[in-house]
Structure formats: C-alpha cells, structure tokens
Amino acid sequence: MPSDYISGSGHKQFYRLTTSSLTRNKPLSLHVGSVEEIVTNALEECSKMKEPILFFHEMNKIAFKVIMTMFLGYATDDTVIASMEKSYTDLFSGLFCTPINIPGFAYHKVVKARKKQVKEIQGVLGEKRERKRNDPNSKIGLIDVIREAEDSKGEKLDEEYIIIILVMFLIAGRETSGRTATWATIYLHHHPHVLQKAKEEQEKIMKRRPSSQKGLTLSEIKQMKYLSKVIDETLRRRTNVFALFREAKNDTHLNGYFIPKGWKVLVWQSAVHMDPEIYPNPKEFLPSRWDA
Template sequence: MGLELLCSLVAVLAATYAILFGLLKKLNEWYYVSWLRKKQAPPLPPGDMGWPFIGNMFSFLRAFNSQDPDSFILNLNKRSLPFFLCFTNKTLSRNCYCCIGTGGNRYGGTSIYRTHLFGSPSVIVCSPELCRKVLTDDEHFLFGYPSSAIQLGGKKSLYGVPNSEHRRLRRLTTDPINGHRALALYVRHIEDIVIPSLEELAAMNPPIKFFNEMKRIGLKVIAQVFLGSTKDSVVSSMVKYYTELFPGVLSLPFNIPGFAFHRALKARKKLVKMIQDELDERRATTLVQDRKKGMMDLLMEVEGEKGEKLEDEHIIDLLLLIMFAGHETTAHTMMWALIYLNHHPEMLRKAKEEQEMIIKTRPSSQKGLTLSEIKQMEYLPKVIDESLRRSNFAFAIFRKVEADVNFNGYTIPKGWKVVVWHRALHMDPNIYSNPKEFLPSRWENHRFKGRTFIPFGAGSRTCPGADLAKLEISIALHYFLVNYKLEELNPNGPITYLPLPRPADDCLARIIKLP
C-alpha cells in the first residue's frame, strides 16, 4: 500500500512538473511571438525561447561545462522535454535536452534559430553566408555583447561606441601596428621579450602552468607595444587582474560578493587605476624621449577635427580592451599550437625542421628573425590557422539590431541580439572533414579562407590586431620549436570551455631546453 502511494505521488509530481514546464514555456513563446502576428511581419526564426528570464542558459552551460560544447548547437535543433521525464518515461528521453540522440522533431536546417541567452532574446546564425552577412552589415547589426562584457570593457572602448566613433578610434589604434614597416619594427621588440622569457621558464624546476606563463609573455609584448613598458611589477599585476576579470565577461551581471561579475568589476577598477597612474606620470614628466613611446603616448597626442584631445576615459577603455584581447588570444593560440604539435610527433618534426632550415640558410652575420623570413614560412602558418580553428578562442561574436530587420525571410525584432556562432563554422564536418582532428595539411587548400574561417571576425570590425597577433605567435613558436620541448604532466586531462577552451590544469608542464 505504501509503495503504491509513493508511486502515485511521484506520478502526480511528474505530471504537475511537466504541465508547469510546458505552460511556462508556452507563455514565454507567446510573449515573444504573438506581437508579430498583429504586425503581419515575417515570422521569427525557428527555435525555442526556453524558460522566462532564464531562457536556454541551462542548456548552454550544460554543454559548455561538458567535454562536448558543440552539443549545444546540435541540440538546438531538437525540441525539449523536462529533465524529470527522462526518468519517468524512457521512451521520451531521446528527445530532451539532457539526452543526446539523433531523434526528435527538428526545427529545420535553416542555420538561423531563435533562443534566449545571456539575458536577451537572441537569434543564432551559424552558416558561412549568414555569418558573413551579419558581420559585414554595419547599418543593421551593431556591437551587441552582453551587458557584463560592455560594463567590463568600458563605455568608451571599441565595444561601446557608435559606428562613426568606432571608425575614428580604430584608425588611431590600428595604423601604428599594421603594415610591413610597423610589423618589421616589432619583430625585434617581440624577440627581446620572448627569448629571455622562455629561458626563464626552462630554468624553473617545479612544473609551471604553461597557459599562465604564455599569458605573461603575451602581456609583456602588448604592454611594450601599447604602453612602452614591460616592468615586471606592472606585468605581474596586470596578469593577476586580467585573470580575475576574464570569467566575468560572459557572466550574469550581478554585482554581488561571490559572483564572478563582482570580482571582475573589482579587477577592472584596479586596472583602470594602473593605467590612470601611468597617464598622470607621463603628463608630469618632460623626459618622454628617454623611454620608448607606446600607443598610450600616441593617443595622448592625437587631436580631433576641432583640436580636442581624447579624454582619459577614452584612452583607458581603449587600452584595457586592446591589451586584454591581444594577450589572451596570443597566449591561447601559442599554448594550443604547442599542445597539438606535442600530441602529433610527425607534425612536430615537420614544424621544427622548417624553423631549423631558416636558421641554416640565413647569413652567418644575421642575428634573429626578419619579417621576410616569417613571411616565407609555409608550414607554421598552417599550424597557426589550424590551432585557431580547432581551439576556437571565442565561440561567438555578438551583434544587436536597433530596429526590426527582415533577415533571410525571418524577422529579427528591435532590441534582439544576433549571435554569430563561428565555432559552428569551424567545427562543421561539411566544411572541414574530421573537424575534431588537428590537420594543418587541410590549409594547403585555401578555399577555407574568407567565408568559413573567421577567428578574428569579418567586415569593418575585424580584430585590428590580427596581424600583430600572428606575428607574435610565429616568433614565439619559432624560438620554442628550435630550442625547447613541452613535457605535459596531464596530456590527456579534461578541458574547460568557459570562459575559453583550455586544459583544466592550465597545462601543467615542464619546459625542457634542448641540447
């Protein structure tokens, strides 16, 4: 009798849960869809708005906290049922979000889906044509990163300003770091940091967190370029504060102790103070010629059409964002390139032989790399591109619409976010055969370039430091491959995918100097 009562109670609870779940989701769908019928506008893209307020964040977090983050996009095509029903009705489990299967009603292969992520109703696009269409249309699709990213990036950063202001600031920040002449100048600066840094790592007896050390090298380079300074005390503090800031970029924007966003805001304040102190010091001294000028000095000198100077807030927000993006991207790619090569001995041998051949064929009087040598490399650029594709530093690029947009036969309503899911491109088996395999040889066919390979974005807002980043990665890999080897302590350990893909132990390893 007791067992029958318990079974009945469980059945009632399960039914109540299912009805409540379905009702809340129906109400949420009705909230977002009903007004379109009154306007007789084209429909929303197919998809699922999830729970009220929460949307599909549970599904997103479940996928990205697993070892298969791409299951989120795969499961986006499937209709969902409550988690509880997986245990009460086995025949339904293959169609729910918590179970990965091949069954279920699909929304269709449209490559455009409605959802609700990071606190906003959103449309995800994940085909080459749609991704490029969004990224190259500045009129309809503006920067639309989540509130947490905008607040941490700053109101005056390249993320927070309108298109007209963005073009002006982008020109100011990219001209000094692009072009043959500028890149050739930075080769020596990068070598002066990379060579002694790698020697220091090889001299350490205890294992190191290789990813953290790559971030330190990356930040030294970016600090040299943008601040004209590589003081150890400055770099050490910046590594610490940026490490605390990064997890808050895509977090819930709750400024409450214990939340990632709260810690990130505190780290941002400390970074702002460091840059402000540097600005004040430079204005107080007349001995600028005694130190190397950086981007900071150029931004302090620049004038607008009416002779106005950039405000400190402008300079600080610009530098904080550029330095953040610059050192994280390079550190991430350098680490993964060496990990992938380490796991593929034949590819490692090929990459190493190419770099050794560069040294053998240069004049004996030449010391160090030249930009011409870097541009003549053939295999290493393929390794870098494949590392960018396979590791996917960022899974998506965010835009928003400020007015209703008819896009590919669907309506994207005013205020909605548009999420360009370029990870889906880079991991699409229809574009890249065996996408989970690390295969630099695939880049011998350049058909991938342009539409289907966008690690730095596309259009007018393509990452302005892409060329400088690839230059730094190339130089660091050259000196590592020629002189050192990576000895991972946990080569098959788990991977953490949020806020970016990295070994869960930050690649605990030893750096061994070669004889």
C-alpha cells in the same frame, strides 16, 4: 565602459585608431626584437623550473607582457606587470557575471579590480610621459601613435579613452594569444610530422639569415607560411571565443529566416569550423587544408 566606444560609429573609430596605429611608423618591426627577448627569456625560465608548470598560465603571462611592451614602447618593471596582471585576471574572471555590486558577489570584485587597474594604468602612462620628456627619441610605442591621433571632431584623445583602448587590447589579446599558443603546442606535440615540417621551415629561414643579423625580423616572420597555417588550423579547431553576440539593427532576412529589429543574435563559430561541408574531416588537424 561607455557603450559608444564599442558599437556603431564609436566602434568604427576605435577600429580605425587601433589598426592604423599598428601599421604607422612600423611599430611591429620596431618591437620584434623586444618580443623575441620576452618570449625567449620566459621559456628559458620555464625550462629551468624543477616542478611542473601551468603552461596556459605561463603563455598568458608572456602575452600580457608583450602587449604592455608594445603599447608603451619599453618593458616596464616586472612587479608592476605582475600587479596589473592580477587586476586584469580579477576583472576578466567576472566579465560575464550578473551585475550585482554587493560584497560577496563576483561583480563587486570586478568593480574593485577595475578601479585598481585604472590607477595602475594611470601610473604607467605617467611613467611613459616622463620618459618621453627626458628622451624625445625613445622607442615609439602604440600609445605614442594613439596620442597623436584625432577623433572624428579633430580633437586629441583624452586619457580615459587611451585607458579603454589598452584594456580592450588586453582583453582581446592576452587570453586569446595564451590559449592559441597552448593549443598549438599541444597539436604539434601530438602530430610529430607537422612539428617536423614547421621546424624545417624555421631552419631554412635561419640558414638564409646574414651572419651579421642577431635576431628575428618581421621579414622572417612573414616567410613562415607553414607555421601560419598551423596557427590557422589551431584557431579553427579551438575557437577562442565561444560565440559572437550581436543585435539586429534593422529587420533582416537571412537564409530564409526573418530576424526582427532588436532581436539578439548569437553566432556560434565552432558550428562553422566543424561543418564537414566547409572543412572536410573537420576533427582532423590538417594545416595543409589552408594551402588553397
């Protein structure tokens, strides 16, 4: 992946494109119903299984399907989703391996998975174009907004850039969402009083719902204040990313330390999240700490 997509001005452009794409045309509210259906169906399927399930794996599958649905604007074939997820898993498993492109090494598997993944994404993008031609009024997906966006030179984005954006969304969203959902479920199980309070909040929202309303809305999600604190506390206790890797672009003085230009900097978030001076009783799961 070209480095200018993920650093400097390239990163700023990427951030601008993706954040504006999530707010323009209200894509979040457009897809709440689809996301609810995906999650509900997946959990019902899990509940019917007669054998124990790998909960984290199932949460990852849900997250992957949600991302793809929001990106395209519709739910693509389950067989295609399963194949793409397999390619993604192979790619992600060697994301931080030594780059030795020889059969038998993890990086060689990553390169093969990357090529396969690009072909699969090109396939679904082609399917999306065909759908759009046949039905110009079909539901808007993130890809539709991105295709209308322009780069810093006023030019439309090419397919390679769009593929990179989708891969970045999958890398950033699948594993982190699955992990957070898994740990939130574990914490709710071990803290019945927290579960009860979160449940009461949901029931109050349901009671205020008009009888004509059939499903969840973005407005209702925004009312879930306590559940949001549960998620924040889960993210504090179980940081998704081990560390942030950065490079000093200039000589920098920080808290009495001198960091020369070019030095690599590793930011360890867990050290901050478990600092008792910042978060009293850091080992306790306390959603109420986010009341302030």
